Amino acid sequence: MLFKKPINLLIEEQKYNGENGLTRTLGPYNLIALGIGAIVGAGIFSLTGIVASENAGPAVILSFILAGVACAFCALCYAEYASMIPVAGSAYTYTYATLGEFMAWIIGWDLVLEYALASATVAVSWSSYATKLLAQLHIHLPAELTSSPFDPVKLANGTTLQGGIINLPAVFIVIVLSLVLVKGTKESATINNLLVILKISVILLFIALGWSFINTDNYSPFIPENTGEFGHFGWSGIVRGAAVVFFGFIGFDAVSTAAQEAKNPQKDMPIGIIGSLLVATILYVAFSYVMTGLAPYTAFKGDASPAATAFAVTGYHFLNSALIIAILAGYTSVILVMLLGQSRVFYSMSKDGLLPGFFSNIHPRFKTPWKSNLFFLVFVGLLAGLVPISDLGHMVSIGTLFAFSLVALGVIILRRTNPEIPRSFKVPFVPLIPILGIAVCVCLMIGLPIESWIRLFIWMAIGIIFYFLYGKKNSKLRKLHEENRTNHL
Numbered sequence: 001m002l003f004k005k006p007i008n009l010l011i012e013e014q015k016y017n018g019e020n021g022l023t024r025t026l027g028p029y030n031l032i033a034l035g036i037g038a039i040v041g042a043g044i045f046s047l048t049g050i051v052a053s054e055n056a057g058p059a060v061i062l063s064f065i066l067a068g069v070a071c072a073f074c075a076l077c078y079a080e081y082a083s084m085i086p087v088a089g090s091a092y093t094y095t096y097a098t099l100g101e102f103m104a105w106i107i108g109w110d111l112v113l114e115y116a117l118a119s120a121t122v123a124v125s126w127s128s129y130a131t132k133l134l135a136q137l138h139i140h141l142p143a144e145l146t147s148s149p150f151d152p153v154k155l156a157n158g159t160t161l162q163g164g165i166i167n168l169p170a171v172f173i174v175i176v177l178s179l180v181l182v183k184g185t186k187e188s189a190t191i192n193n194l195l196v197i198l199k200i201s202v203i204l205l206f207i208a209l210g211w212s213f214i215n216t217d218n219y220s221p222f223i224p225e226n227t228g229e230f231g232h233f234g235w236s237g238i239v240r241g242a243a244v245v246f247f248g249f250i251g252f253d254a255v256s257t258a259a260q261e262a263k264n265p266q267k268d269m270p271i272g273i274i275g276s277l278l279v280a281t282i283l284y285v286a287f288s289y290v291m292t293g294l295a296p297y298t299a300f301k302g303d304a305s306p307a308a309t310a311f312a313v314t315g316y317h318f319l320n321s322a323l324i325i326a327i328l329a330g331y332t333s334v335i336l337v338m339l340l341g342q343s344r345v346f347y348s349m350s351k352d353g354l355l356p357g358f359f360s361n362i363h364p365r366f367k368t369p370w371k372s373n374l375f376f377l378v379f380v381g382l383l384a385g386l387v388p389i390s391d392l393g394h395m396v397s398i399g400t401l402f403a404f405s406l407v408a409l410g411v412i413i414l415r416r417t418n419p420e421i422p423r424s425f426k427v428p429f430v431p432l433i434p435i436l437g438i439a440v441c442v443c444l445m446i447g448l449p450i451e452s453w454i455r456l457f458i459w460m461a462i463g464i465i466f467y468f469l470y471g472k473k474n475s476k477l478r479k480l481h482e483e484n485r486t487n488h489l
Contacts, residue, residue, distance in 0.1 A: 003477050005096040005104075005352070007421055010087050023367050025186040026261050028268040030193065034258060035276020037192045037333035038251030038341070040199060040283060045327050046125040047245050048288050049306025052297040056241035057224040057233060060297075061288050063241030068281035070242070070444060071249040073437030074404040075277045076427045077411045079270035082256045083424040084414075086265030090257040091403045092345050096352070098410035098417075101478070105471055107406050108349045109463030113399025113456070114250060115257075115342035116376060119174065119335050120383035121396055124148075126331040127169035127384075132308060133324045141169070150388050170384035177336045178377035181343065182363065182370045185261050188336060195333035200283070202326030206311060207286050213314045214293030224297075231447065243444040246397050248284070251334075252277045253403070254341035270425040339380065343372040353479070354471035395459075398452045401441040408437035 026034070052060040081094045092111060096104035131146050143153045147164030181188050226234025252273040259265045262272075294310040303309055311323055343359075347369040350360035363370040412431045414421070427433050445453075472478065 003101045003475070003481060004098070005093075005101075005477055007085065007097055007418055010085050010093065010097055023185070024261055024263050026189055026258055026268075027263050028271045030189045031255050031258065031262060031268055031272025032275045032279075033193045033196045034189065034337050034340075035251040035255045035272055036200070036279055037196045038254040038337035039249055039276060039280035040196075040203070040251075040330060040334075044203070044248065044284055044287050045307045045330060046122075046128075047248060048284075048291055049300030049303050049309070051241040051244050052288075052292055052306075053300040053303075055231060055233065055237040055244065057221065057237070057297045058219045058292040059223045059238050060241055060245075060292060061285055062223075062238050063245055064281070064284045064288055066238065066242035066440075067246040067249055067444070068277075068284070070246065070404075070437065070440035071252070071277055071281075073433055073440060074408055075252045075273055077404075077408045077434055077437060078252060078256050079273045079425050080411055080423055080427045081407065082259050082269035082273060083266045084421055086259040086262065086269060087348070090253055090259075090341065090345060091407045093348055094410050095406055098413045099406065101354075101475060102467070103406065105349075105354055105467045106460065106463065107403055108345055108354070109460065109466075110399050110402050111345045112342065113395050113459060114253070114403055115338045115345065116380050117383065117396045117399065118250060119338040119342065119376075119380045120170070120387065122331050122334045122338070123170040123174050123380070123384035124167060124388075126173050126328060126335065127167050129308070129324050129327050129331065130169045130173075133321060133328070136321055136324075148386050148388050150386075166385040168385065171381045173332065173335060174339075174381040174384050175377055177332065177339055178373050178380075180336065181340055181373045182366060182368055184366045184368055185258070185340070188340060192333050192336055195329045195336075198326050199330035199333060202323060202330075203283055203287055206307070206323065207290050209316060210290040210294050210311065210314055214290060216293065218293050218296050231449070236447070239443065239447040243397050243401070243447040245284075246400060246444055249277065249280065250396075250400050251280065251337065253400070254337045257341040257344040260344075266424040339373070339376060342376055342380075343369050346372050346375075351476075353474040353476035354467070356470075395452060395455055398445055398448050398456050401445045402456070405438045405441045408434040408441070 048060060051063055052058065056063045078090075085093060085097060087093050090111065092104055092108035095107045127146055131141055134141060144164045145166060145168045147153045148167055149163040149165065151163060152160055153164045180191060223235070223238070224233040226232060226236060230236045231240035255272045255276060256269065259269055262268050291307060291310045294313045299309060300306040307327060308320065308324055312320065346355055346359040348360075349355045350357055350372075359372040359375070360369060361371045362368065411427055411434045415430050
């Protein structure tokens with residue numbers, strides 16, 4: 001379980017051939033766009049309203065700043081890793097080199113919570129906006145087919161059902177984007193670049209047009225008084241809000257999963273990781289300031305599409321449909337990048353023997369891990385269709401925070417154990433910065449509901465069982481060690 005994958009072996013593995021491996025097609029701008037594509041989405045268009053109405057009020061701005069600071073510490077750690085170990089797999093690969101195989105498995109299993117559940121979370125919100133757009137076009141989908149079985153559904157006749165049947169629009173977008181990823185990474189990146197340009201343009205338009213309609217009365221009280229329960233307004237609400245919106249910053253992590261498809265990873269990965277985080281944080285703060293100024297935070301209660309609700313105050317009704325279309329484009333880019341990241345993590349785990357070879361099977365024509373993409377088409381599609389958005393969001397946050405903590409710890413370890421390895425980017429003030437990253441992540445994890453911790457432990461228990469039944473027995477690194485020991489004897 002303590003077997004560590006040598007750094008030189010990881011670097012050697014990046015030297016694949018065109019017949020059996022991934023291909024290097026991504027430049028620095030592609031990587032920044034991938035990061036922005038993943039970061040700017042549910043956190044700005046949907047969870048902003050949820051956190052404002054349930055946790056922080058107008059102080060959701062502070063929640064974003066706190067989450068952004070935490071991410072900055074961790075992003076620096078990811079940037080050092082990505083410049084040093086430019087291989088697919090993100091935190092899983094890094095942990096394999098620093099903390100050993102068992103912890104690598106734990107983090108790889110945990111990344112399912114980060115990427116797969118993030119995809120499902122955003123797909124649910126995509127469905128909400130898509131349904132609203134179709135309604136403007138006088139196309140009304142049955143309410144039972146746009147909600148999970150666990151969400152109350154209000155029918156057109158005024159009656160309320162205990163739950164819907166399935167969220168079909170959410171399932172639809174997962175299927176479409178999974179098939180796009182099967183087609184190819186370069187094609188996916190091109191589509192993502194176009195979606196990011198459209199998304200950023202509309203966010204800037206929202207901020208510019210909405211600014212003059214801000215009602216400063218909506219900022220009072222800026223930090224609503226705590227209700228007596230931790231996490232419901234007050235400063236504890238800001239902390240919990242930061243923990244909830246934190247998952248909206250995981251785009252820079254998704255950038256690191258594409259290291260093996262970057263043209264010049266040592267140079268371009270840090271640019272993609274840090275650049276995308278900086279741009280996204282500025283947009284988050286400005287957008288949330290305008291949104292909570294346009295409408296009182298209480299107006300967003302239970303609203304999965306708060307941006308459209310807030311923008312309606314401006315009177316620019318002719319732009320409402322355009323806003324929703326752009327938001328849909330933004331969500332689409334998030335789902336696309338998260339699905340890409342998830343398939344690449346399982347690709348790496350499969351190459352190491354910890355998962356079945358099914359997940360690392362490369363399509364002979366498209367050069368993508370197509371079977372992995374199809375597996376997550378089904379898995380994420382079911383989650384998006386059947387699970388409420390609030391439960392998905394909390395699970396994504398706790399999984400992400402756990403992964404970031406281990407990456408920060410790994411930087412400290414590698415500086416001591418492998419100081420000689422070339423690093424084109426170095427985290428400043430080690431071990432202070434990684435320790436601050438760990439501390440903030442742990443604090444934000446504490447701020448999450450106890451239900452999120454219980455689900456995390458259950459998920460991890462399932463993963464540990466799978467590791468001992470399959471992964472440990474089929475580990476290629478373990479088999480290599482055993483062969484070397486036998487030959488030595």
